[in-house]
Amino acid sequence: MSKYQQSNSSAQVKQAGHITPRNKRNMLYPVTTLIMLSSILIILGLGWV
Amino acid sequence: MNTSINHGAPRSQTATLATNSVIRNTYTLLAMTLVFSAVVAGISMSLNLPHPGLLLTLGGYFGLLFATSKFRNSSLGLGFVFALTGFMGYTLGPMLNSYLSLPNGGELVMTAMGGTGVIFLGLSGYALVSRKDFSFMGGFLMAGILLAFVAGLAAIFFELSALSLVVSSMFVLLMSGLILYETSNIIHGGETNYIMATVTLFVSIFNLFTSLLHLLGAFNSDD
Numbered sequence: 519m520s521k522y523q524q525s526n527s528s529a530q531v532k533q534a535g536h537i538t539p540r541n542k543r544n545m546l547y548p549v550t551t552l553i554m555l556s557s558i559l560i561i562l563g564l565g566w567v
Numbered sequence: 568m569n570t571s572i573n574h575g576a577p578r579s580q581t582a583t584l585a586t587n588s589v590i591r592n593t594y595t596l597l598a599m600t601l602v603f604s605a606v607v608a609g610i611s612m613s614l615n616l617p618h619p620g621l622l623l624t625l626g627g628y629f630g631l632l633f634a635t636s637k638f639r640n641s642s643l644g645l646g647f648v649f650a651l652t653g654f655m656g657y658t659l660g661p662m663l664n665s666y667l668s669l670p671n672g673g674e675l676v677m678t679a680m681g682g683t684g685v686i687f688l689g690l691s692g693y694a695l696v697s698r699k700d701f702s703f704m705g706g707f708l709m710a711g712i713l714l715a716f717v718a719g720l721a722a723i724f725f726e727l728s729a730l731s732l733v734v735s736s737m738f739v740l741l742m743s744g745l746i747l748y749e750t751s752n753i754i755h756g757g758e759t760n761y762i763m764a765t766v767t768l769f770v771s772i773f774n775l776f777t778s779l780l781h782l783l784g785a786f787n788s789d790d
Contacts, residue, residue, distance in 0.1 A: 549705075550763070552712045553745065553770050554628050556738065559716060560777045561658050562621060563723035563731075 582756060589753050590695070592761035596648065597768050603649055604656035604769075611660025618661040627654045632766070639762045648762055652769055662777070666784060675787060679780040687772055690743055694750035701751035704744055711741045732785055738778040742771045 619627065631651035638644040666672045694701065715737040722731035749767050752758045758767075 549709055549712065549745065550632070550767050550770065551629075552709070552716060553742070553767075553774055554632055556712060556716050556719065557655070557770055557774055557777070558621075558624050558628055559719045559723070560735075560738070560774060560781070561662060562618075562624060563719070 585759065586754060586756055589759060589761050589764065593753060593764040593768065596645070596761060596765040600648060600652040600765060600769055601772070604652040604659075604773075607653040607656035608659045608663060611657045612664050612667075615664065616657065616660055619658060624658055627658075635762065635766055639760050644762045648765060651766065655769075655773055659773075659777070662780075666780060669784070669787075671787060675780065675783050679776055679783055682779050682783075683772060683776040686739075686743055686775060687746060690746045691750050694747050695754065698754055699751060700755055701744075701747045702755070702757065704748045708741060708744050708748055711737065711744075715741060728785075732782065735778040735781045735785075738774055739782070742775040742778070745771045746775075 618624075628651070631647055631654055635644055635647040635651055638647055663676060666676055669675065715734050718730060718737070719734040721727065722734055746768065749758065749764060749771070753764050758764045
């Protein structure tokens with residue numbers, strides 16, 4: 519399997535006419551999860567006066 | 568579907584059109600979710616709803632994030648985006664009420680809101696107009712957010728108010744970087760799903776606002 523092949527959105531990316539390296543596309547979902555956790559941290563603890 | 572695309576060629580017209588469509592849809596959905604979340608936060612404030620607590624907040628945020636991610640390629644994903652942003656608005660309500668009970672609370676909230684708007688519009692505009700590739704920031708942002716998160720946990724458990732201010736400042740910088748990174752990611756075709764792009768931008772704006780509010784509140788208090 520090529521290092522550019524992905525299970526989910528590779529078809530969409532190929533349709534768009536380019537291939538984005540794996541690290542560029544997959545970076546965001548762990549980041550989204552982490553900032554979501556950070557939101558909870560701020561809402562429940564840090565954000566209070 | 569289209570088999571005639573040459574993958575080795577520079578970005579084609581199809582790719583540019585697809586990118587423009589993702590940008591347009593992302594900003595439309597982002598505007599709608601921000602308004603919806605603000606309305607829910609307003610209702611939560613006016614009804615004086617209590618904070619849902621750790622378990623419900625964790626379950627609500629991650630359950631709805633998981634559902635949004637799972638259905639990101641269908642219209643059901645749109646419903647989950649509104650459910651997620653609405654729920655986040657609801658959790659913001661009690662926090663805003665506590666700030667508004669301060670003598671200059673209204674001013675603080677409005678300043679934080681204005682600051683968030685200026686930062687978001689400025690950074691998004693910069694990324695859109697300059698078309699620079701900010702993908703090099705990915706690793707730095709991931710490491711920074713992880714560090715800020717762990718430091719935030721330490722600040723809460725050990726009740727270190729100075730550290731919590733440092734963490735809030737870190738979040739302001741990191742969320743600003745994330746707005747640049749995500750906008751650049753959409754422009755350069757790294758994010759082709761506008762639902763997930765909206766979620767990332769929404770959560771960045773949400774954290775930016777709450778972190779700014781915390782900083783402004785701390786520096787405005789007389790203690």
